[in-house]
Amino acid sequence: MDSTEPIPAGLSPAVAAAETLVEVRRGQTLELTVSDLAYGGKALAKVDGFVLFVENALPGDRVLATVTRRRRQYAEARAVEILASTPFRVPAPCSHVPICGGCRFQDFDYSEQLRHKQRQVEACLAHLGGLPVAARSVLPAPKLFHYRNKMEYSFGRDERARLTLGLHRRGLYDRPFDLDRCHIATPVSSEIVAFVRDFAVREALPPYDLRNHTGLLRFLVVREGMRTGQVMVNIVASGTHPALDRLAVALRGAFPAVASVILNLTRRKAQVALGEEEHVLAGQPTILERLGGLTFEISSNSFFQTNTEQADRLLDSALEALALTGTERVLDVYAGTGTFTLPIATRSAEAIGIESSEIAVRDAERNAERNGIANARFWKGEAMEVLRDRFDSGPRDASSGRPEIHAVLVDPPRAGLHPGVVSRLIRLGAPRLVYISCNPGTLGRDLALLCESRFALEWIQPVDMFPHTPHIECVAALRAR
Numbered sequence: 001m002d003s004t005e006p007i008p009a010g011l012s013p014a015v016a017a018a019e020t021l022v023e024v025r026r027g028q029t030l031e032l033t034v035s036d037l038a039y040g041g042k043a044l045a046k047v048d049g050f051v052l053f054v055e056n057a058l059p060g061d062r063v064l065a066t067v068t069r070r071r072r073q074y075a076e077a078r079a080v081e082i083l084a085s086t087p088f089r090v091p092a093p094c095s096h097v098p099i100c101g102g103c104r105f106q107d108f109d110y111s112e113q114l115r116h117k118q119r120q121v122e123a124c125l126a127h128l129g130g131l132p133v134a135a136r137s138v139l140p141a142p143k144l145f146h147y148r149n150k151m152e153y154s155f156g157r158d159e160r161a162r163l164t165l166g167l168h169r170r171g172l173y174d175r176p177f178d179l180d181r182c183h184i185a186t187p188v189s190s191e192i193v194a195f196v197r198d199f200a201v202r203e204a205l206p207p208y209d210l211r212n213h214t215g216l217l218r219f220l221v222v223r224e225g226m227r228t229g230q231v232m233v234n235i236v237a238s239g240t241h242p243a244l245d246r247l248a249v250a251l252r253g254a255f256p257a258v259a260s261v262i263l264n265l266t267r268r269k270a271q272v273a274l275g276e277e278e279h280v281l282a283g284q285p286t287i288l289e290r291l292g293g294l295t296f297e298i299s300s301n302s303f304f305q306t307n308t309e310q311a312d313r314l315l316d317s318a319l320e321a322l323a324l325t326g327t328e329r330v331l332d333v334y335a336g337t338g339t340f341t342l343p344i345a346t347r348s349a350e351a352i353g354i355e356s357s358e359i360a361v362r363d364a365e366r367n368a369e370r371n372g373i374a375n376a377r378f379w380k381g382e383a384m385e386v387l388r389d390r391f392d393s394g395p396r397d398a399s400s401g402r403p404e405i406h407a408v409l410v411d412p413p414r415a416g417l418h419p420g421v422v423s424r425l426i427r428l429g430a431p432r433l434v435y436i437s438c439n440p441g442t443l444g445r446d447l448a449l450l451c452e453s454r455f456a457l458e459w460i461q462p463v464d465m466f467p468h469t470p471h472i473e474c475v476a477a478l479r480a481r
């Protein structure tokens, strides 16, 4: 076996090591029984221990599938016929499901989605963290549809070179299809997509072309305060155009909920819906949302939890794990706009957020002020550098040489914690650590390091923030040994 070939996400080293006894070739059509969902949402079948990831199939299906790609340790296949369906297949309400890269599991019974997510979390902890523990039952989402408070739509062209605006086709990142109605976005979000598309076509505004880096319109990001009703429309473009001012006025006229229309200018080639320059085209520069009993101001480029209702559950689990009594000094690393820092501050002596985005820190400070919270502060910078600069000399206090920290919360991006951050968190000497993660793979890896030396895992609570997608969020409660 070629040890340099990467093991795909969801394939445990033990499975990957199984040598195939059968000949699996590209182009071949096989009858397969889909046995499982790998982490990342790919359906998985095995032939004599050899793993095939199967597109367009669900666990429990028996399918005819054509092999599309053959690697040394696994193959990829696409189901061309369902010979016998899983009893858990349900009708999907959305007509885009067969092609959309967003919802993979709208046609899979929700309780089965949750069962698989729980098992995947446990598998990641066992295989990548060496922690064979049972996770708590996944906290289900109360709303299975229209739950997202933010959607990113892409501009492109179809095969007849006409402007399209919508979501990506599964597996393709340069061919968005024209979206009619998205069932996980809010109804107004889909209506705004149709409005902006019609406007762009009427005004002959060109979509950005990824290959030769020409054109104007790149992304449309629609954000909605689910508990305030305020909507932000954010147009990400490669330049300005007088028609965009008219679009902003027209949007505010057609949709009274639109409180803010922003233009983000980007000259980067990378396909990310962020701008280097932000202009308010109409209305306010931010919108408001309520979470954890507080009011948050959100800018176009700041991170904010995408499912407001489930973010409250995430916060409840984090607070349970922190078990604050009101006297603690708490560190919130990767603090964003203060979603967790501020509710923590209302239950502790002091909360300190560390965050690298200047805009997010500015929003967080404004949010503290707006909510009358005086015992929260935010340190802008890279987590590793801030931890080094502020804490490397170890625990102090003894009234009060500072900076003794009683509890730490971390909520890093998908890549998880840099090993340098892990070792600094260990050296901080806090008795309690709470890890919020959107990636069970990197969570397993990081928990292995944290639990190797100082911490013990008390419990892990998966929270389903994104029904019908492979994503799963977890709160892990750790205590110093």
Ligand SMILES: C[S@@+](CC[C@H](N)C(=O)[O-])C[C@H]1O[C@@H](n2cnc3c(N)ncnc32)[C@H](O)[C@@H]1O
Pocket (backbone or CB within 6 Å): 303, 304, 305, 333, 334, 335, 336, 337, 338, 339, 340, 354, 355, 356, 357, 360, 381, 382, 383, 384, 411, 412, 413
């Ligand atoms: C998953 S978000 C969590 C934000 C916040 N806890 C919340 O729930 O709204 C991760 C945050 O980490 C920030 N971030 C990313 N890399 C960072 C780094 N190296 N140091 C500090 N913050 C970072 C991002 O800007 C983002 O706001």
